[in-house]
Amino acid sequence: MRIARFVVDSDPLYGVVEDQKVHVLAGDPFFQGIKPTGQSHELDDVRLVAPIIPRSKVVAFGRTYRKHAEELGNQVPAEPIMFLKPNTSVVGHNEPVTLPSFSDEISFEGELAVVIGRICKDVPAEKVPEVVFGYTAANDLTARDAQRTDLQWGRAKGFDGSCPLGPWIETELDDPDNVGIVTRLNGQVRQDGGTNELIWSVNELVARASEAFTLLPGDVILTGTPAGVGEVREGESIEIEIEGIGTLRSVFRR
Template sequence: MRIARFVVDSDPLYGVVEDDKVHVLAGDPFFQGIKTTGVSHELDDVRLVAPIIPRSKVVGFGRTYREHAAELGNEVPTEPLMFLKPNTSVVGHGDPITLPAFSDEVSFEGELAVVIGRICKDVPAEKVPEVIFGYTVANDLTARDAQRTDPQWGRAKGFDGSCPLGPWIETSPDNPDDLGIISRVNGEVRQDGSTSDLIWSVNDLVAKASEAFTLLPGDVIMTGTPAGVGLVSEGDVVEIEIEQIGTLRSVFRR
């Protein structure tokens, strides 16, 4: 099932996407369940927005793919490397993203993101599926020059617009540990990987995040990016496609 958040007139609504329609839900599915209202819209007639604005946090993981760590000259960490993005970094499918004035080296990173469905802490890996609401596509935008100079990654990873999510949440892909990830810049393929190449499984990463933080409904866990990342410039269009989920599109400006 695909759960979208969208705008028709003003206030965002949630809906179930089926074929070319979106069926409006009664309230917030994270707290009120999946209840349709009987109202539907053509998908082309609505504007998709970020499928979730995290209640508290986005937890990111870095260097979870060996080839990506190598391409940036980094060692693979012995433990998953965590960082946080504020919820003000989240934007949706198709939203224009203003490149930050403090950086001349913003890089795209296509990756699978996990959306948490209920409050949890210290979740064993085998129990992780019980706390997941679904999965979406993410672009972990990173200011590489700030990442090199700042002792912590808050500015490099957390600037406004640095966390595009969308186009919707897929609640039940066949196997989150075997999903193809393709990133295109202006139509040219730059990343072509799979979550099967993750050093740690998706469940292991969520479990590790839950050791450090209490996870709340709507929190997002970003699982890291495969090799092939690169810089974006004004006017570039980045499309990140994840098998069984969809394609997230972002346009960049100064």
């Protein structure tokens, strides 16, 4: 099932995407369940927005793919590197991203994102599916120059618009550890990998996040990016296609 958050006229709504239509839900499915209203819209007639604005946090992991660590000249860490992105970093499908004035080196990173469905803490890896609401595509935009100079990654990874999510949440993904990730810059393939290359499994990463933080409904976990990252500039576009989910598109401006 694909759960979208969208706008008709001015009010954001939730809906189920099926057969190029979006069927409106009553209220927030994270707290009220899947309750169709009987109303529907053509998908092309609505504006998709971020499928979730985390009430709490985005927990992200870095250097979880060996080849990506190597392409940036980094060693593979003994433990996954964990950092936070604020909810103000989140934007939706096709929404413009304003490149930050403090950086001249913004890099794209296509990733599988996990959306948490209920409050949880210290979840064993084998029980992670019980706390997952679904999955979506993410772009962990990074100011590489700030990442190199700052002692921590808050500014480099957390600027406004640095976490595009979408286009919707897929609640049923057969095997999160075996989905393809393709990133295109202006239509040209730059990343072509998949979660089968992860050093730690998706469930292990969510379990690690739950060791450090109480996870709340709507929290998002970014699982890291495969090799092939590169810079994006004003006027360019990025498409991140994740097998079994869909394609997230972002455009960039100054």
